[in-house]
Amino acid sequence: MIKVSxxxxxxxxxxxxxxxxxGLDLEFPAGQxxxxxxxxxxxKSTLMNILGCLDRPTSGQYFLDGSDVSRKSDNELADLRNRFIGFIFQTYNLLPRTDAIGNVELPLIYRGMAAKERRERAERALESVGLKDRMRHKPNEMSGGEQQRVAIARAVAGDPKVILADEPTGNLDSRSGEEVMAIFQDLHKKGITLVLVTHDPDIARHAERIVSLRDGKLLSDVMVQDRLDAREVLAQMPVNGDKTA
Ligand SMILES: Nc1ncnc2c1ncn2[C@@H]1O[C@H](COP(=O)(O)OP(=O)(O)OP(=O)(O)O)[C@@H](O)[C@H]1O
Ligand SMILES: [Mg+2]
Known part of the structure; x- marks a missing residue:
């Protein structure tokens, strides 16, 4: 699915x-x-921005779903990004004066989708992250964890094949972070390819594989032996005394 050389x-x-x-050589097979x-x-962020077609490499190649990204024009790249990739940032990057459903609809508007289908898709996406009852809330009327779940809904609303997340739990308390990981594990079960950047080894243990970079190079690349299941972790967490940021 993703290959850089x-x-x-x-x-x-x-x-x-x-x-x-x-000089990075890396491959992420579909569904990983x-x-x-x-x-x-x-x-890490430099790599993610290139994988997300937000930036271009200085040299080397990037193949996304078999096509050579470096040969594409800026417009083609923007289109590829919009249809193929969902990007999630540490700081959510929601429009502050737009409610949750408006934020989720935005990329679908850029795609030229009709209003009715757009609304239905956005509602479904918000429902899938447990925010059906927060659709009319603006970002400052939601917790950090809720805002990040809106950002995930925005990323998945367009049915991307790939989700890229750069420290998505970096600003969240442990419970909200775990809720985000539960959603990612659901997306993984649906066959979406996910690449997540994190500083937290316990967050990384929710993935199948951990790639470590140092100084712009590959340091190690291992499969996770003792994977964490976010729902099991959540079931063992105290509900109170761990407030969302
Ligand atoms: N826009 C930029 N202009 C100049 N140098 C940059 C720019 N963005 C990143 N760098 C440099 O490139 C290197 C890699 O930065 P990058 O943001 O990819 O690191 P990172 O692994 O994501 O770090 P962090 O964990 O702090 O987010 C750093 O030395 C950084 O200073
Ligand atoms: Mg970074």
Missing amino acids: KLTKEYSMGKIKVPALK FAAIMGPSGSG
């Missing part, structure tokens, strides 16, 4: 060049749930 990314800061990725770890500055 000899991928490099160099940022230019005036005359200084900052190498962020130094992978976590990416690594210290701050190791290139």
Whole structure:
């Protein structure tokens, strides 16, 4: 599904060049749930932005579902991103003055989908993340965990094949983070390819595979032996005394 080879990314800061990725070879087969770890500055977000077609590599190749992304124009790239990929950020990136359903509908508007189908899809997506009763809430009327679930609904509403999440639980308390992981594990069961960046080894253990980067290079790549099941973890968590941020 996703394949990069000899991928490099160099940022230019005036005359200084900052190498962020130094020749990465990686493959994520369709349907895999992978976590990416690594210290701050190791290139995780740089990689995710390239995989999400939000940025282009300096050199190397990126194949998404068999097609060479580097050969596509900016417009083709935007279209590919909209149809193929759902992106989730640490800070949710919701429109502040738009309610939950409006936020989820937005990418479907860009796709030119008719209003009725758009609304139905957005409602279904919000329902699937347990937010049917929060549709008319604006971001500042929701907890951090709820806002992130709106962002997930927005990412899945368009039926993407790939979900990319850059530290999606970074701003959440442990219960809300676990709820997000439960949704990701559901998406994985439905066959979606997931790549998640996290600093938290316990979050990474919900995935099937952990890829570690260091200094723009691959440090290790292992399959998870003792996977965590988010619903089992949630069942053992105290309900009170662990308030959502
Ligand atoms: N827009 C940019 N311009 C210049 N340098 C950048 C830019 N974005 C990232 N870098 C540099 O590239 C390197 C990799 O950054 P990146 O954001 O990918 O790291 P990261 O692994 O996501 O770190 P963190 O865990 O802190 O989010 C760092 O040295 C960073 O300073
Ligand atoms: Mg980052």
